Amino acid sequence: MASTYASIAGLQRDLKDGKTTVKHVTKTYLDLIERLDKDLNSFTTVNKQALEEAEKLDSLPAEQRGPLFGVPIALKDQIDTAGIRTTYGSKACEDYIPPEDATIVRKLREAGAVILGKTTLCDWAAGFSSMSSMTGTTRHPIDPTRDPGGSSAGSGTAVGAGLALAAIGGDTGGSIRLPSSFCGLVGVRMTPGRISRDGMSALVKTQDTPGPMCRNVEDAAKILDVLVGFDEKDDFTSINALTGRSASATQFQDAVAQPFLEGKRVGVLRQEFGSHRGINGLLDKTLADLKSAGVELVEVEIPNLDNFKRLTAPYVLRAKADINEFCASRPALQHIKLEDLYDKGIYHKGLDLIPSAVKGTTKFDQNPHFAKYLVIREEFQRKVAALFAKHGLDAIVYPTCKTLAPKTQQLLDGEWKELPNTVIGSQLLFTALSVPIGRAKDDDFPDDPALPVGLEILGVPLSEEKILNLAAGVEALQSKPWK
Structure with missing residues (x-):
């Protein structure tokens, strides 16, 4: 990792004490991007106005400095940025410059963050890897022979390599949590609608959500306090009215300030542990530490989980319709249709989801299988919610992925077909996050460096504060075992 800040708190402390300036910090990160990203390939576009924007922030009086003052942040290139190229991972959009910021970009700017640039993703966020017709592949920040996971690949590598202090990814089936797990980060999938998707390209509108990818839980909470809330431009955000409480400026930071493990009840979904010895060893140690800290573990x-995962996957049913609808909403992109890109070969051939998605109907609700999908999804939600109710659970845990980050060549050769455990939370429309629990060696490549492993923490809808608090407790156990 490059020699940069490890936390928002550390950066803002130095800014407050006059030890550095936003412009100096921004220049440090931009210089690192210029020097290191030629090899990593995590950025599609760098913000040419970043230094000018940083200088303006430095001129603000203390009382006008927002909660993310001076934070250098990267954005998945799925999110519109006024004046900064946005490609959605597709070569078809290599020259597109949006006229307006997405709602979350406006909120980040108003909070004082500096947008460093846009990060790589696979075409239209349609996959679990970095493979993109626009940028090729992105390298893992620890082992350059491996893929960082997708679709928020560049966000994972940029933060993991120290080229950004934090990043915003987008998660439909696991595109925040998988690269966070592979790159050793905290990645949060919110209940869909908690954060506005205005200005974010769609893959599956009912499952899409942006969210933070950071080095620690506290940083994720700080960013969530800025991003979460109702937005008239996205009526899905009306779900925020269902929380039954008034939002505060620090509601998520308050939730992680005092990690409290004793008496928590956590379900252990052992059927999703897989067979990797190193990953399972870390899981067993984490569970033992949680038990020592007073957590009640419930098996x-x-x-029928495998059937539920297969039958509630919505991509073939509606991804084509949702991508096409998004493009049609942009005057400069109205000529783009996913089926035409497929016919012309304008997508990375390593992506299986594009050929599958184009088979879908133009109007998803006219698909004869759509009603059955909705019925099964509701049954899936009831089955899992019943576990929470029956056992009085605060969360359910399992590995974010059963394997370590794959070799890039394995992906290009079509040899890595792992379906990460992240799809469980996504297809339930629940909230979930991935938190690092250590590093494991790959038995097939013993000379390679040890790679990060993530623990997924699943919560019922709108329970973000609860799972963030638990994640903060897991994080604390990494440096101070409860034994």
Whole structure:
């Protein structure tokens, strides 16, 4: 990792004490991007106005400095930025410059963040890897022979390599949590609608959500306090009215300030542990530490889980319709249709989801299988919610992925077909996050460096504060075992 800040708190402390300036910090990160990203390939576009914007922030009086003052942040290139090229991972959009910021970009700017640039993703966020017709592949920040996971690949590598202090990714089936797990980061999938998707390209509108990718839970909470809330431009955000409480400026930071593990009840979904010895060893140690800290562990099982995962996958049903609808909403992109890109070969051939998605109907609700999908999804939600209710659970845990980050060549050769465990939370429309629990060696490549492993923490909808608090507790156990 490059020699940069490890936390928002550390950066803002130095800014407050006059030890540095936003402009100096921004220049440090931009210089690192210029020097290191030629090899990593995590950025599609760098913000040419970043230094000018940083200088303006330095001129603000203390009382006008927002909660993310001076934070150098990267944005997945799925999110519109006025004046900064936005490609959605597709070569078809290599020259597109949006006229307006997405709502979350406006909120970040108003909070004092500096947008460093846009990060790589696979075409239209349609996959679990970095493979993109626009940028090729992105390298893992620890082992350059491996893929950082997707679709928020560049965000994972940029933060993991120290080229940004934090990043915003987008998660439909696991595109925040998988690269966070592979790159050793905290990645949060919010209940869909908690954060506005205005200005963010769609893959599956009912499952899409942006969210933070950071080095620690506290940083994720700080960013969530800025991004979460109702937005008239995205009526999905009306779900925020269902929380039953008034939002505060620090509601998520308050949730992680005092990690409290004793008496928590956590379900252990052992059926999703896989067979990797190193990953399972870290899981066993983490569970033992949680138990020592007073957590009550409950073994749980989701009946017919493999069938539920298969039958509630919505991509073939509606991804084509949602991508096309998004493009049609932009005058400069109205000529783009996913089926035409497929016919012309304008997508990375390593992506299986594009050929599958184009088989879908133009109007998803006219698909004869759509009603059955909705019925099964509701059954899936009831089955899992019943586990929470029956056992009085605060969360359910399992590995974010059963494997370590794959070799890039394995992906290009079509040899890595792992379906990460992240799809469980996504297809339930629940909230979930990935938190690092250590590093493991790859038995097939013993000379390679040890790679990060993530623990997924699943919560019922709108329970973000609860799972963030638990994640903060898991994080604390990494440096101070409860033994």
